[in-house]
Every structure is written in C-alpha cells, then in structure tokens.
Amino acid sequence: MARKIPLIPTLFLLPSLLFLGIFIYFPLVQNVYNSFFDFSVFSPTKEFVGFASFQQLLQDEVIVAAFINNVKYAVISVLFQVFFALVLATILEDKVFRRIAPALRVIYFMPVMISISVIALLFTFVYNPQMGLLNSFLELIGLENLATPWLGNATTAIYAVIAMSQWQSIGFITMLFIVAIQKIPKELYEAADIDGAGKVRKFFNITIPQVKETMFVNVLITVTGSILVFNEPFILTGGGPGFSSTTLSVLMYEQGFGKDNMGYASAIATLIFVLSAIFALIQIRVSGTGKDD
C-alpha cells in the first residue's frame, strides 16, 4: 500500500473525474440504455422495446449502404493517405529537396489548418456543375465529356466527398511521417550509402521498417476517422443523392434529429461505438499511451 495521498492532490483530480464521468462515461452508458427504448426527443417517457432497434438495424438496407461507404472511406484513405503520404514525406526529407521542402510542407499542411465547414463549403464551389473549378478545369484541358454534377450524381457523390477528405488530410499524415523520419538515426542511411544502396532500396529497407509503428498508428487514426466521418458528407451532400453518400454517423443524426427516432439512432450510435472502440483500443495498446517511459 502506497503512502496516503494528501487532501490537495486528491481534490486536484476531482474536476477531471467529474467532467469525464458526467459528459463521457455517463453518455456512453446512457446511449446503450437508450438503444433498448423507443422515444422522441421531448417525450417524457421511453417505451421499452428490447432488441427491436438492433434487429431493425441488421435488416436495414440503408445501414448496409452507409457501412459500405464508411468502408470505402477507410480503404481509399488508408491507401492514399498512409502510403502516398509516406512516399511524399520521404521525398520531402530527401537531401535533394532540402531548399524547397520547408515551403512545400507549409503548403501541404494549409488545408489541415482550415475548418472543415469552410473546406466543405469551398468544395461545393469546386464541384459545382456549372461554374465549378473541377468541371471548368476539365473543359480547359478538353475533357468536358468527363464533366458531371459530381455531388448530384449518385455514382460519384461519395467519391467526391472522399476526394475532398484526402485533399484536406494528406498534409496532416505527411507531417506525422516527417516527424517519424526525422527520428531515424542518420547512421543507418550512411551505412546504406556505403553499401551503395539506391534511394528505392533505402526506402524499403530502412525507412519503412523504422517508421512501422507510426505507419500502424496512422492506419488506425485514418480507419477510426473513417468510421466516425460525419462533417464531410453532412455538409457537402447531406448523404444524398438518395442515400448514395451517407455514412453511419450521418444516418444516426438523420434518424435522431431529423426523424426523431431517438431509440433507433441510439442503436446506430452503439454500433458506431463498438466499431470505433476496437480500433481505439488497439491504438492505445500500440502507442503505449500513459506508460511511464
């Protein structure tokens, strides 16, 4: 048994524990509880329905469509952000580009600094069918037959939303990789130089093994972000046309605050929590959060 902790430090902990208890843990429990009831936002009573919401969830085709969109989000984001960002970070850290790299780093990072609501509004202009930057550009290079109302077309809407996310997030992941690459001991590369290894070989034999942990964490961040994604589709398309670009979080919001099916929305939120908690747990394990070293 450790020595008794004085009063002041104990009091120091209280506000944090209260905040987490009231606004994080209680809502978590409350949300699971709500999943078993049927209620609307201002109704004083909740009607117990057991697992009905979860049964509905498993048979709901829209949920499946939304989940597939989340998966598309995750796959494309991992491929593009994690792999492309790693290549980009490696190139930026190469001695050859030492003069220009700092400026490029700032440019690539710019969209990260700007609020998603601003970015999403900006992309309504990029994707605008008549005067949008994308269609105007396609016209400029003679590919006007590729032009389409990107957000109004059920096949392209989700990809337009995903593309915007890549545009915004690439700089963030690149920055994380740059930090990791800068931590690699220089001797490794020097030794490889002596062995006459080319850039490509150094990338595969030194850089990748050395940043493996960062890579893994970045995959987790990206996948977790893709499971939770809400702002981008909500602002850009509202999940439409139809349900073609909806995601689990957007559905949860629509069911809860749009249709006032609070119980069903809670069940969707529970599903989102289970999916994201799996990856969050792995992340806590991998990055050793809270360890004393």
Add this chain to the structure above:
Amino acid sequence: MIRMVKTDVKGDYLERDRAASKPRTKAKLNLTAGISKYTVLLGLLAFAVIILYPLFWMVISSLKSYDEIYNNVWGLPSVWHFENYATAWSMGISSYFFNSVVVTLATIALVVLIGSMAAFTLSRYRSKWIDAALIFIIGGIMMNPQVALIPLFEILTWLDLINTRWALILTYVAFRLPLTIILIRAFFLSIPKELEESAIIDGCSEFGIYARIYLPLSIPIILTTVVLTAFFAWNEFLFATVFIDSEILKTIPSGLMNFKDALRTDWGVLLSGMVIASIPMVILLVILQKFLVRGLSEGSVKG
C-alpha cells in the same frame, strides 16, 4: 569515403563499392538522377498547386461580384469588391466570430487548468486508486462525439443548458481532457524530483509546488495543449450544430451554414465570411507551428 577506406581492414567496403558502381558509368548515373529529380520536383509542385489553388481561388473570388464568380472562374476580379468583407462582417460573421472566440478561450482556460491539476496528482503519486483514475482518464479517449450526441442532448436539456455557450464549453472540455492529461502528465514525469524536495524543505505547500514549480516548467507542453484545444474548439461542427439553435449564439462552423442559406447567390459575401473564419487559426498555427506538430505527433489524434 576516404576515411572509410582507411579504417577498413578487410577491404570489404572497397569491394562492395566497386560492385555497386560497376554496372553504370558516372555520366549515365548523373543524367538519370537529374531527370528523375526534375520529374519528382514537377510532381511535388503540381501537387502543391492542387492543394493551394482552391484556397487561393477562395480568397480571390471573395473579392468578386456574383456575376464574375459565375462567368469568369479563373480570372482576377475586374473590380475588387472589398466591401464583401464589410457586408459579411455586419451580416452575422461578427457575432459568430465573437461566440467562437468566447467558447474557444473558455475551453482552453478550463482544459489547461483542470487537466494540469489532474496530471499533477497522477504524475506524483502511486496507489491503486491513482492507477484506476489514470485508466479511467485514458479510457476517455475511446469515446467520440457521435456516440455521446443524443445522451449529451438529454443531459444538457435536464441542466437547461441547451442554447447556451456552456453547452459547448462543458462538452468540449470533457472531450479534450483525456489527451491533455496524458500529454501534460508525460511531461510532469520528466521533472526532476530534487526540485520539489528542496521546495518541501523550504516549506512549500502542495499547491505551491504545482503553481510555482510544475506549471512554469511546463510552458511548452501547455502551449501544445492550447494549440490543439483551440484547433478543436474553433472548428467543432457537430455539437455546435445540435446544441445551439439560436442565431446569436452560433459559432463559426454552424453559423456559416446559416450564412450560406441566407445568402443564396451572394457568393462573394459568403466566401469573404469563409476567409474571415479561417484567418485566426492559420495565424495561430503559423506562429505556434512547432507546438502543433509536437502535439499532433505525440497525441496522434485527428482534429
């Protein structure tokens, strides 16, 4: 290279070196390296244009009339409509801006204060209760706003806080605390014990050790926390949309959506509002870039 040869006893490096450079002549090597270097550079610059151009377009178009935005997508404005900014400001951006500033500052103040207090205790004491508290706090990272949305709406309704700035401040603080405590605690653990031991001999109280030794020493990590928290509070969209209905209390992210609906075709004014909304964060992050990168890489949590 020369040095390597000198220290080289077995001739290993020499042979490997020869083997490596045998197939190619020097001239050919330089040429291909040169070509690929410029191809890559071109790619980097093209990518920079893709990233930067939409932002540049936003600023340029914010100074255009509607007709010109619509009919002359690429060109510079024929008349520079600086009054778009004044219009945006007076049409509502000023109040969104003020609300965002209030909510962001209050969130930062509370997160730093409450978070550093908890980190202080968690870094200086060990017991099973402290361990349990730490796990409780780290576990908070797994929670996300989407899952808490409906219960929080209920709680805030009970507390009669819907449609007040507190609805955002309290929930933002709760969601920022876990990561903040982890970051500050890690820093506190690195503070040498000798400092406080001599302070205790001089009769310094627990509170004194926290306020006079720990806080002043941890300015860098506190700045990191400030940047990350500001970034989150300034940009948060979901809570800001759901918990605040009243036009006069909206923060920038949710306010801009109203702004868009109100303006319909007055695009220049909308774009001006978007630029105004972006400026403070860009300035803050440019000034405190070092702290941001550090926080992002240590916290590894997407904002």
